Amino acid sequence: MEQRISKIILVGFMGTGKSTVSRLLAEQLGWSRYDSDEVIEETEGTISVLFDTHGESGFRNIESKVLVSLLESEERSIIATGGGCVLMEQNREAMLKHGFVVALTADAGHIIERVKADTSRPLLQGDIAGNVHRIMEQRKHAYDFAHLRLDTTSLSPQDAADMIIQALQK
Numbered sequence: 826m827e828q829r830i831s832k833i834i835l836v837g838f839m840g841t842g843k844s845t846v847s848r849l850l851a852e853q854l855g856w857s858r859y860d861s862d863e864v865i866e867e868t869e870g871t872i873s874v875l876f877d878t879h880g881e882s883g884f885r886n887i888e889s890k891v892l893v894s895l896l897e898s899e900e901r902s903i904i905a906t907g908g909g910c911v912l913m914e915q916n917r918e919a920m921l922k923h924g925f926v927v928a929l930t931a932d933a934g935h936i937i938e939r940v941k942a943d944t945s946r947p948l949l950q951g952d953i954a955g956n957v958h959r960i961m962e963q964r965k966h967a968y969d970f971a972h973l974r975l976d977t978t979s980l981s982p983q984d985a986a987d988m989i990i991q992a993l994q995k
């Protein structure tokens with residue numbers, strides 16, 4: 826299967842490991858790697874500032890444009906998305922059209938531990954644990970569209986990358 830696929834797209838809640846695992850996948854496969862958040866911050870400004878100046882809806886419009894441009898490129902690449910890109914149906918459709926979509930999951934406790942020291946996520950600031958639980962509930966079916974789901978709660982990032990590659994080689 827791996828030969829036919831030109832994009833591997835990682836979706837999942839904040840802290841499930843998309844940015845981290847995408848680097849390992851790209852190294853192992855020798856593919857390019859893009860993180861939509863990084864592209865946004867390189868071209869539009871920090872995510873926190875974008876949320877402050879354009880609101881979440883403005884950020885989502887920017888995010889969708891960046892995601893579609895990454896999906897439509899010719900090269901074989903690993904794309905780490907931001908956790909909320911799945912909220913727009915046009916993004917879900919584009920991801921399914923262009924590649925193999927892997928949803929990373931993890932339990933709330935592990936997510937909280939992984940993200941609590943990182944202040945870069947505007948939606949979590951303040952009551953981090955409360956916000957994680959609230960948004961996870963809102964999005965409990967938002968990642969169901971993916972081709973593959975992988976629970977990273979008890980996996981290292983490398984184990985997760987290895988399991989994704991194994992799944993592609995079946």
Ligand SMILES: Nc1ncnc2c1ncn2[C@@H]1O[C@H](COP(=O)(O)OP(=O)(O)O)[C@@H](O)[C@H]1O
Nearest residue numbers: 838839840841842843844845939977980981982
């Ligand atoms: N499987 C894992 N086990 C433990 N820590 C992880 C795992 N995956 C990622 N992390 C850590 O959790 C934090 C968030 O990871 P990141 O890749 O930024 O997640 P995402 O891009 O999904 O928000 C980072 O500090 C990262 O090192």
Ligand SMILES: O=C(O)C1=C[C@@H](OP(=O)(O)O)[C@@H](O)[C@H](O)C1
Nearest residue numbers: 838839840862907908909946947
């Ligand atoms: O889930 C979300 O709405 C968001 C997830 C973040 O990316 P990560 O999932 O890589 O943390 C980033 O795009 C922004 O803070 C919004």
Ligand SMILES: [Mg+2]
Nearest residue numbers: 843844862906
């Ligand atoms: Mg990320």
